[in-house]
Amino acid sequence: MLKLLTVLLVALAGALTTQVAAAQSTAPTGSIAEIALSNDTLQLRYETDGGAVGVDDGRLSGAFFLSEERDTVFSVGLALPTNLNLGRLSLLLGPQVYAALLEDENQDVMSVSIGAQARFVLIERMGLALAGHAYYGPDILTFGSADSLTDLGARVELALAEQVMVFGGMRWFEFDLTEGMGERTLQEELFVGLGYRF
Numbered sequence: 001m002l003k004l005l006t007v008l009l010v011a012l013a014g015a016l017t018t019q020v021a022a023a024q025s026t027a028p029t030g031s032i033a034e035i036a037l038s039n040d041t042l043q044l045r046y047e048t049d050g051g052a053v054g055v056d057d058g059r060l061s062g063a064f065f066l067s068e069e070r071d072t073v074f075s076v077g078l079a080l081p082t083n084l085n086l087g088r089l090s091l092l093l094g095p096q097v098y099a100a101l102l103e104d105e106n107q108d109v110m111s112v113s114i115g116a117q118a119r120f121v122l123i124e125r126m127g128l129a130l131a132g133h134a135y136y137g138p139d140i141l142t143f144g145s146a147d148s149l150t151d152l153g154a155r156v157e158l159a160l161a162e163q164v165m166v167f168g169g170m171r172w173f174e175f176d177l178t179e180g181m182g183e184r185t186l187q188e189e190l191f192v193g194l195g196y197r198f
Helices: 003-019
Strands: 032-037 041-050 056-067 072-081 089-101 107-123 130-135 141-144 146-159 163-177 181-198
Touching: 041 181, 056 089, 056 181, 089 146, 107 146, 130 163, 146 181
Parallel strands: none
Antiparallel strands: 032 041, 032 181, 041 056, 056 072, 072 089, 089 107, 107 130, 107 141, 130 146, 141 146, 146 163, 163 181
């Protein structure tokens, strides 16, 4: 179920321990537009610097997610750098707000989550990197027909050109519904995607 995610995270940890030379932090800069597709889902995402909200060294993002069951999720996030000297690893922390319109009538959810994004550059000249994110929205910050939100993902990125990259990975995205209705999994599968840097 989460075997691929586990393998990618273990690979990231292994790469961290084997890299001896420390390079400058390689967090993405500028703006990037992405499309990610799986068998049952589509996501459009745009990320830029946080200057629009007065946080120049942060990253501001917005995404639109659609599942085959017509679950629709809009999200907006702000990620702030940790300012730690981690070499090839960049780590950002911050909030992300999700607004979901689920397939069933009157199953709308809004959640304020907190989490982290990490990116580790394996081969800089190839644009080869491992990246991942982890966000959790607890009950106290989740409203509507869900008690909590979990959004975990890991992917491998590769540059095809100076401004174009491809990526692929695994995402686990679900809501824990209220009133004993169980869990609503929006995505738990492999995906591939394309990104364009501006």
